[in-house]
Amino acid sequence: MTVKIGSRGRIEVFEDFLAFTVATMGTTALPQGDIMYCSVNEGSFATTVDEPGGILACVTDTADNDNIALYSGPFKAADGGCQMEARYKVASIATPALFCGFSELLNATTPVCPIEANGANVLTMSSSGAAAGILFDIDQTTDTFLAVAADNSAASTGAPVNTGLSPTNNEWEVTRVEVDPDGTARVYHAEDNSGLKLQATFSTALTTTVVLFPCLLCENRSGAANTMEVDYFFAKGFRDWTD
Numbered sequence: 001m002t003v004k005i006g007s008r009g010r011i012e013v014f015e016d017f018l019a020f021t022v023a024t025m026g027t028t029a030l031p032q033g034d035i036m037y038c039s040v041n042e043g044s045f046a047t048t049v050d051e052p053g054g055i056l057a058c059v060t061d062t063a064d065n066d067n068i069a070l071y072s073g074p075f076k077a078a079d080g081g082c083q084m085e086a087r088y089k090v091a092s093i094a095t096p097a098l099f100c101g102f103s104e105l106l107n108a109t110t111p112v113c114p115i116e117a118n119g120a121n122v123l124t125m126s127s128s129g130a131a132a133g134i135l136f137d138i139d140q141t142t143d144t145f146l147a148v149a150a151d152n153s154a155a156s157t158g159a160p161v162n163t164g165l166s167p168t169n170n171e172w173e174v175t176r177v178e179v180d181p182d183g184t185a186r187v188y189h190a191e192d193n194s195g196l197k198l199q200a201t202f203s204t205a206l207t208t209t210v211v212l213f214p215c216l217l218c219e220n221r222s223g224a225a226n227t228m229e230v231d232y233f234f235a236k237g238f239r240d241w242t243d
Contacts, residue, residue, distance in 0.1 A: 005241050009080070013072045013214075013235045018054035020047060025058075025068065035233055038108045039068045040219075048229055058228045060220055067219035069111045070230065074211035075237025077179045082238075084214030085176040087231035093167040094138065096226050097219045100175035101133015101148075101187070102212040113137075113219050115148045121160050128153045130206040132185035134175040134199075135160070136167055138221045143167070147187040147200035151207055156185075161200035165191055172231065183208045 013034040022032050025043045041061035048055035058068045075082035086100050103114040105127040114131040116124045118139040125131075132149040140146070145163045149156035167173060168191075176188040176196055185205040188196040206212070214235035218228035 009239045009241070011075065011237050011239060013233070015233045016054045017047070017056040017230060017232070020045060020056045035070055035072055036108075037068065037070050038106070038111045039066070040110055041066045043068055043225065053231065056230045058218065058230065060218060060225050060228075062220075062223060062225045064220055064223050066225075067111060067113070067217055068228065069106065069215050069217040070233055071106055071213045071215035072233070072235045073213045073237060075214070075235070076209065076211050076240060077183060077206060078181055078208040079240050080238030081178065081180045082212060082214070082236060083176070083178045084235040085174070086216045086233045087172055087174045088216060089170055089172050089229050090167065090218060091170060091227040093136070093143070093169055095220060095222045095224055097135070097137040097139070097221055098167070098228075099133055099135050099215070099217045101131065101177040101215070102179060102206075103127075103131045103133075103215050104129030104210045104212055106213045106215055111217065113217055115150055117146060117160065121146060121162060123148060123150065123155045123160055125150050125153045125155070130210050130212065132156075132179060132187065132202065132205055133177050134163075134187060134189050145189055147189070149185045149187070149202040149205040151205060156202045156205040158200065158202060161187075163189055163199045165189060167191070179206055179212065181208060
């Protein structure tokens with residue numbers, strides 16, 4: 001088999017939400033440039049106009065477990081690794097689950113948080129696929145961000161890692177997740193105007209040949225809508241040149 005290699009091997013997405021035109025969510029995936037979205041039940045989008053730089057406000061529907069997920073890709077770690085980064089905040093941290101990172105299985109009609117936490121940071125895998133990122137779940141006993149990774153329905157060795165960082169209403173969070181070609185996952189997080197800091201490294205955490213969707217998800221944990229504002233969404237991967 002001949003491998004055909006062109007000059008455009010890197011695939012990169014950056015959305016600053018300066019002109020997000022979709023106003024009504026649907027329960028199926030719809031495109032907005034290189035960013036897709038899906039939701040459980042319908043919410044709405046709005047452009048935040050009292051802050052500079054382009055900010056998208058995502059409002060979930062009102063029932064328990066209603067959600068909104070922004071995503072792109074997918075990418076495959078074996079092709080050269082992949083990265084994603086997003087800056088986001090929520091109006092109320094009293095009710096949601098948040099996930100920012102990579103997920104193998106992302107249902108475009110009824111998305112779920114790929115990893116959930118309850119009690120004393122006990123992880124539950126919502127799917128059998130690979131995932132790595134930052135998780136906050138109000139069902140945890142301690143309300144802090146967790147660095148998490150899982151593969152084939154099992155948490156990766158060392159997961160979760162408690163970052164000790166707690167979300168605050170309307171406070172910007174920045175998450176960056178990197179997955180190497182060998183499956184090693186690194187999770188970074190920043191808040192309170194501090195720089196990104198490495199929170200956890202999960203060695204050979206993810207299956208390298210599966211496709212991974214970079215995604216940012218906000219999910220209700222009670223019967224009340226929530227608003228997640230997103231400043232930017234970045235993702236990068238590499239092309240599979242094999243025939």
